[in-house]
Amino acid sequence: AAIGNNAGGGRAGALSPAPVTEDLQKIDVNPPKGTRDFPPEDMRLRSWLFFNFREVSRLFGFEEVDFPVLESEALFVRKAGEEIRDQLYCFEDRGNRRVALRPELTPSLARLVIQKGKSLSLPLKWFAVGQCWRYERMTRGRRREHYQWNMDIIGVPEVMAEAELISAIVTFFKRLGITASDVGFKVSSRKVLQEVLRRYSIPEALFGKVCIIIDKIEKLPLAEIKKELESVGVLEEAIEQLLQVLSIKSLTELEEILGDSGEAVADLKQLFSLVDKFGYSEWIQFDASIVRGLAYYTGIVFEGFDRGGKLRAICGGGRYDRLLSTFGGDDIPACGFGFGDAVIIELLKEKGLLPELGLQVENIVCALDPGLQGAAATVATILREKGQSVDLVLESKPLKWVFKRASRINASRLILVGDSEWQKGMVGVKILSTGEQQEIKLDELD
Numbered sequence: 001a002a003i004g005n006n007a008g009g010g011r012a013g014a015l016s017p018a019p020v021t022e023d024l025q026k027i028d029v030n031p032p033k034g035t036r037d038f039p040p041e042d043m044r045l046r047s048w049l050f051f052n053f054r055e056v057s058r059l060f061g062f063e064e065v066d067f068p069v070l071e072s073e074a075l076f077v078r079k080a081g082e083e084i085r086d087q088l089y090c091f092e093d094r095g096n097r098r099v100a101l102r103p104e105l106t107p108s109l110a111r112l113v114i115q116k117g118k119s120l121s122l123p124l125k126w127f128a129v130g131q132c133w134r135y136e137r138m139t140r141g142r143r144r145e146h147y148q149w150n151m152d153i154i155g156v157p158e159v160m161a162e163a164e165l166i167s168a169i170v171t172f173f174k175r176l177g178i179t180a181s182d183v184g185f186k187v188s189s190r191k192v193l194q195e196v197l198r199r200y201s202i203p204e205a206l207f208g209k210v211c212i213i214i215d216k217i218e219k220l221p222l223a224e225i226k227k228e229l230e231s232v233g234v235l236e237e238a239i240e241q242l243l244q245v246l247s248i249k250s251l252t253e254l255e256e257i258l259g260d261s262g263e264a265v266a267d268l269k270q271l272f273s274l275v276d277k278f279g280y281s282e283w284i285q286f287d288a289s290i291v292r293g294l295a296y297y298t299g300i301v302f303e304g305f306d307r308g309g310k311l312r313a314i315c316g317g318g319r320y321d322r323l324l325s326t327f328g329g330d331d332i333p334a335c336g337f338g339f340g341d342a343v344i345i346e347l348l349k350e351k352g353l354l355p356e357l358g359l360q361v362e363n364i365v366c367a368l369d370p371g372l373q374g375a376a377a378t379v380a381t382i383l384r385e386k387g388q389s390v391d392l393v394l395e396s397k398p399l400k401w402v403f404k405r406a407s408r409i410n411a412s413r414l415i416l417v418g419d420s421e422w423q424k425g426m427v428g429v430k431i432l433s434t435g436e437q438q439e440i441k442l443d444e445l446d
């Protein structure tokens with residue numbers, strides 16, 4: 001029956017007399033601007049993607065966690081000029097509380113770690129797959145929500161944690177058939193910037209702001225970047241040195257500039273040596289221009305990129321050793337990454353790696369006449385209790401209709417409940433791929 005403005009309610013088929021109701025305007029059946037529905041075909045792809053997120057997390061011994069989509073706005077009010085802050089989906093609730101739809105998962109994770117405090121034994125290896133939100137004023141048609149996979153390691157100060165996280169993402173890419181010639185990781189450390197800023201005795205407090213400005217270096221003209229840096233108090237000479245450091249393309253060159261006593265060089269050398277032991281060196285490259293756009297990163301930062309250069313960053317992450325203490329928690333080291341559900345799908349499409357995901361049902365069961373509807377229900381229960389999927393035909397339908405549905409849902413077998421067979425405790429079984437038909441005793445159905 002066509003779904004329509006069935007004002008009278010009840011069975012759409014039989015037009016029951018519609019009681020007098022207000023004139024029902026047809027509601028807008030599209031989802032809110034910037035959001036998506038997931039009809040079955042799209043939901044199958046999403047479930048497949050999330051299954052792979054979860055499988056990799058399991059392979060790495062991570063435990064799943066989740067948090068409310070709605071958080072106190074205070075969790076996200078960082079003052080470093082981040083885009084994620086400018087686009088915060090925040091509002092005042094009916095209790096006059098300032099709240100926000102989470103734009104990312106890391107602050108919630110930090111909140112939960114602090115809440116659980118001493119009862120947690122470190123290190124923690126937690127992962128989450130959650131919907132995140134943003135509110136863009138000029139609705140450039142960009143999405144206002146996406147799903148993000150996060151993996152975080154809490155309580156490990158060494159760069160072994162970052163190497164492990166990147167290893168997890170490499171494992172994920174490999175599972176999907178993506179290779180090191182399709183994507184790579186640009187890796188750097190914010191300690192590079194830190195060491196330069198210290199040389200010019202620029203106060204630590206500016207560190208976050210400077211990183212956020214630098215992160216826009218490929219989106220804004222250089223003059224604009226310099227202006228913004230000057231406006232937060234970075235002097236001309238320091239700016240030159242910063243920009244020079246960001247163009248370094250090798251660790252040896254970095255060492256020449258920064259010397260070999262700083263943490264930045266030590267961390268990066270250690271990371272590259274561990275990556276070699278993990279066996280994914282061909283996926284990784286040092287790139288001093290990588291800073292990432294979140295203010296709380298303090299050390300190694302990385303992002304996955306497509307070597308074709310057509311797509312935005314696939315994923316990104318890094319070390320955030322100060323986040324928990326800024327929330328009033330202990331000084332616990334942490335690192336993690338976020339992996340969005342949009343760019344990866346574009347990449348898979350481009351590489352012809354999208355999986356063919358059809359609906360699969362093992363059995364379609366139907367009664368050959370209305371009096372056997374109950375018998376068909378009994379057969380359905382027997383098969384389901386054996387762990388077999390059953391699409392039970394719920395109304396009496398002509399066989400032509402049943403065959404059409406059987407092929408649409410990709411059923412393997414058609415189970416026909418007919419009078420003469422039922423009298424003998426049997427049902428008709430038709431293997432739809434071969435057309436082979438036989439009568440089987442009910443208790444021999446497997």
Ligand SMILES: CC(=O)Nc1cnc2ccccc2c1
Nearest residue numbers: 132133134143144145146342
């Ligand atoms: C490509 C894409 O959908 N990006 C996207 C979409 N929604 C978001 C929502 C919150 C934060 C980041 C987001 C990023």
